[in-house]
Amino acid sequence: MNRRTLLASAAIALAAPAAMAQDEPVKAGFIYVGPIGDGGWTYEHDKARLAVEEHFGDQVETVYQESVPEGADAQRAITQMALSGADIIFTTSFGFMDPTVEVASKFPDVMFEHATGYKTADNLSTYSARxxxxxxxxxxxxxxxxxxxxxxxxxxxxxxxxxxxxxxxxxxxxxxxxxxxxxxxxxxxxxxxxxxxxxxxxxxxxxxxxxxxxxxxxxxxxxxxxxxxxxxxxxxxxxxxxxxxPRVSSIIDNWAPYYIDRVQAVIDGSWESQQVWHGIGEGMVEIxxxxxxxxxxxxxxxxxxxxxxxxxxxxxxxxxxxxxxxxxxxxxxxxxxxxxxxxxxxxxxxxxxxxxx
Structure with a gap:
């Protein structure tokens, strides 16, 4: 059920190594559907962003925009983040799927990661948890x-x-x-x-x-x-x-290992489009x-x-x-x-x- 947007593969091959050649840190952007203080979904994505900062130190700069509505507003926010120099952008809601596809087609040198969707491109991966x-x-x-x-x-x-x-x-x-x-x-x-x-x-x-x-x-x-x-x-x-x-247990989304891995791939010049769907066994879903x-x-x-x-x-x-x-x-x-x-x-x-x- 995957629908792929065709981009020039040569452009992608050059994208990640370009980040390596820069003296500046890799810039990782995050687009959130809710506020970082929601206590749930966006809170956990932002915890993972902070884990990226802690893991990489000066090698990586992170930026984020919270409470972005799904739809046209999302496309504007993603576009602005790409224009600001982001090397990799994580868009963290299902309704960001089509806006992410659209922006990715216009910025072939930027890597995109979309949570819970199913559309990919040469510079667009998807990831979700079971x-x-x-x-x-x-x-x-x-x-x-x-x-x-x-x-x-x-x-x-x-x-x-x-x-x-x-x-x-x-x-x-x-x-x-x-x-x-x-x-x-x-x-x-x-x-x-x-x-x-x-x-x-x-x-x-x-x-x-x-x-x-x-x-x-x-x-x-x-x-x-x-x-x-x-x-x-x-x-x-x-x-x-x-x-x-009343809370007797919970589902906890653990995005940090995935985010660290994908940012490392940009640093290494090894980033490739993929589709990931992990569960309890891989640690992306915790109880x-x-x-x-x-x-x-x-x-x-x-x-x-x-x-x-x-x-x-x-x-x-x-x-x-x-x-x-x-x-x-x-x-x-x-x-x-x-x-x-x-x-x-x-x-x-x-x-x-x-x-x-």
Missing amino acids: FYEGRAIQGHIAGSMTETNKIGYIASFPIPEVIRGINSAYLHAKEVNPDVEFNIVWAYTWFDPAKEADAARALIENGNDVILQHTDSTAPQAAAQEAGDVITFGQASDMSEYAPS GEISDAVPEEVRTSALELKERLASGEYHPFTGPINRQDGSAWLAEGEVADDETLLGMDFYVEGLTGEIPN
């Missing part, structure tokens, strides 16, 4: 701990990454609790604390005693804390200020500490699941699994292929409601 592995662990804990059998899920946008997460969490909650139901609220935002809090409160008022989220702020944790007797999970970052209750609010037997089984995922012994999408309409998707023991997962646009059997357009 968040659905962490969702499997969250679903396992959530299904084991709910007392109402109702789990709320605050979803951002109906893109494959988010749909994969919902499906993975549901399958693993259902595995340990056949009576569980998921109630999904589409927030249509990555970061909007007021909207996220409203979604969490609405779910709680309707009897959901576990809240999962694919949005970036800690507002759902605050809403759950106000309500009491509701558990949550950190998203993208540990959000440990809400431990041991935050499971708090004492989780029963010991659930904690143990969740950590066992984590080890099976890390080793590759187990895949979260292993059949038999049907689609929402009851049609067969994966046979007994069959594992989903990456192409299907990357384009996932359907719910699995048992989930209710429709995926918005």
Whole structure:
């Protein structure tokens, strides 16, 4: 499903060595969809930027722009960063994909790295994490701990990454609790604390005693804390200020090793376009500490699941699994292929409601 923009390969071959010839440090730029203080997605990307600074010292200069809206504003921001002399630019949201492709076509001597997308070019790589592995662990804990059998899920946008997460969490909650139901609220935002809090409160008022989220702020944790007797999970970052209750564990995005590796490639003149999709095994997805609010037997089984995922012994999408309409998707023991997962646009059997357009 990769669509490549053709650029002159000779231009790319010269781009990275040019950085080596400079006396000035390599300049690495970062475009963020949210504020660096969001406590979640952008916070972790910026932690990784700071790790780049610490690792390379005077060899590298980093710059960033936060709270960049997806769309035309993103194209302007990326263009300005390229014009300012950036050697490599990381654009860190799915909605930055087409703007990144457009700007990359105009700056063949700049290296671009786009998070969670699928379009590449000679000077444009993609990278993402297998968040659905962490969702499997969250679903396992959530299904084991709910007392109402109702789990709320605050979803951002109906893109494959988010749909994969919902499906993975549901399958693993259902595995340990056949009576569980998921109630999904589409927030249509990555970061909007007021909207996220409203979604969490609405779910709680309707009897959901576990809240999962694919949005970036800690507002759902605050809403759950106000309500009491509701558990949550950190998203993208540990959000440990809400431990041991309501936050019982978290998915943590660890971008630093990847960013350091790709900046080093620019310094070395070895940067090449690639597509990376790493998970728990490679360390790009981490599981935050499971708090004492989780029963010991659930904690143990969740950590066992984590080890099976890390080793590759187990895949979260292993059949038999049907689609929402009851049609067969994966046979007994069959594992989903990456192409299907990357384009996932359907719910699995048992989930209710429709995926918005």
